[in-house]
Amino acid sequence: MSDRPVLPELPTLPTDAPPSEPARQLGHFRPRLLLHEDHDLCPGCGEPLAIRTLLEVIDEMGEAENTIGVVGIGCYTAFTSTMDVDLVQALHGRAPSVATGAKRMRPETIVFTLQGDGDMVNEGLQEVLHTAARGESVTCVMLNNGVFGETGGHMTATTVLGQRTKNSLEGRDAGYHGYPILIADLLAPLGGTAYAARGSVHDAPAVGRTKNMLRRALETQRRGDGFSFVEILTMCPTGWFVPTAEGPGYLNSVLGAVHATGELRNAERLVTTAELLQAAKDDAGRREEPLS
Amino acid sequence: MSTVEARGTITIAVERCKGCELCIPACPPRVLRMSADHNETGYAYPELLPGCTGCGACLLVCPDFCFEVYQYETPILHEVGAIGDLGGPES
Ligand code: SF4
Ligand code: SF4
Ligand code: SF4
Numbered sequence: 598m599s600d601r602p603v604l605p606e607l608p609t610l611p612t613d614a615p616p617s618e619p620a621r622q623l624g625h626f627r628p629r630l631l632l633h634e635d636h637d638l639c640p641g642c643g644e645p646l647a648i649r650t651l652l653e654v655i656d657e658m659g660e661a662e663n664t665i666g667v668v669g670i671g672c673y674t675a676f677t678s679t680m681d682v683d684l685v686q687a688l689h690g691r692a693p694s695v696a697t698g699a700k701r702m703r704p705e706t707i708v709f710t711l712q713g714d715g716d717m718v719n720e721g722l723q724e725v726l727h728t729a730a731r732g733e734s735v736t737c738v739m740l741n742n743g744v745f746g747e748t749g750g751h752m753t754a755t756t757v758l759g760q761r762t763k764n765s766l767e768g769r770d771a772g773y774h775g776y777p778i779l780i781a782d783l784l785a786p787l788g789g790t791a792y793a794a795r796g797s798v799h800d801a802p803a804v805g806r807t808k809n810m811l812r813r814a815l816e817t818q819r820r821g822d823g824f825s826f827v828e829i830l831t832m833c834p835t836g837w838f839v840p841t842a843e844g845p846g847y848l849n850s851v852l853g854a855v856h857a858t859g860e861l862r863n864a865e866r867l868v869t870t871a872e873l874l875q876a877a878k879d880d881a882g883r884r885e886e887p888l889s
Numbered sequence: 890m891s892t893v894e895a896r897g898t899i900t901i902a903v904e905r906c907k908g909c910e911l912c913i914p915a916c917p918p919r920v921l922r923m924s925a926d927h928n929e930t931g932y933a934y935p936e937l938l939p940g941c942t943g944c945g946a947c948l949l950v951c952p953d954f955c956f957e958v959y960q961y962e963t964p965i966l967h968e969v970g971a972i973g974d975l976g977g978p979e980s
Binding site: 612616640641645649800 | 949
């Protein structure tokens with residue numbers, strides 16, 4: 598028997614109704630631009646977090662009635678029935694071209710695409726590259742989990758080396774499968790690109806930083822400065838074969854170690870993913886140095 | 890008896906929860922823990938212990954929109970038993 602004191606049984610508090618004491622409500626179940634909360638995405642999926650953040654930014658910018666979304670094909674497509682903004686469903690990978698048409702016909706609107714890594718990088722790589730190079734005033738949002746989640750969890754062009762997927766059960770092997778494409782590094786240096794950033798939803802502070810990126814991207818579009826792009830790393834525990842509770846850690850340590858988060862392009866300022874990774878490494882090194 | 894201050898509180902939509910546990914480590918004061926019971930779908934769900942700050946982290950990381958967050962106008966004190974007598978770490 599240990600003689601450590603035993604923690605008292607802490608009482609659980611009622612959480613089935615708003616508090617009766619005077620209190621200010623800071624957050625609602627769902628963002629105002631989502632019609633209801635229910636959805637069929639897997640437990641622990643990161644995509645609803647990214648969608649919540651995007652809808653909040655559109656609402657906070659006062660653009661709810663002035664926004665057209667063009668949606669690709671992936672698990673997130675299920676939200677087309679509950680997102681309360683005007684939406685167009687594009688063919689797999691073609692959303693940036695449809696967005697180009699929408700924006701050219703309705704230049705006063707905010708136009709965004711919502712795509713996954715399979716949709717944007719595998720199915721429609723040329724669409725997004727040309728849209729960025731033309732400097733179209735649209736915002737492309739890509740949810741990156743490194744798998745074709747909706748069709749069973751197969752490898753995509755962004756799957757990182759060593760990552761297990763349905764058709765890379767031993768982990769992605771460079772010799773056999775090739776190397777991942779860092780899509781943000783392809784888009785950021787193009788002349789038509791005004792803003793490019795990579796965020797993540799692996800924890801609450803990361804969600805906050807991602808929200809700022811989405812806001813900067815949509816503000817870039819509103820100013821008419823050119824093409825804007827936000828990639829968001831999202832958990833897919835189902836596709837990765839990891840327990841839901843380990844999804845955020847896996848996302849940050851495995852995908853995030855290759856697709857590093859940060860701003861890659863903001864007006865004339867251009868940073869590569871390699872530089873972001875080096876800066877994160879230097880930062881960690883400095884923190885480990887003993888104080889003298 | 891000792892007391893724990895709560896600056897905020899939450900409501901939890903237990904029936905919508907899918908038991909992913911993302912909210913548990915996300916809560917900075919660690920006042921969420923998974924239930925022993927299960928909801929109608931068969932998932933364990935989070936329960937709230939005294940000490941919520943109303944920070945909203947749980948809401949930001951829940952994929953199933955299960956949280957509403959409140960901040961009390963005046964912090965509430967919860968009685969929690971003899972927590973003050975626990976002593977420090979083993980020496
Ligand atoms: S397969 Fe992956 S991306 Fe699709 S809903 Fe499930 S966890 Fe989310
Ligand atoms: S609001 Fe903050 S402190 Fe309260 S339960 Fe949620 S994460 Fe924990
Ligand atoms: S994050 Fe949401 S769905 Fe997951 S266990 Fe917590 S309340 Fe349930």
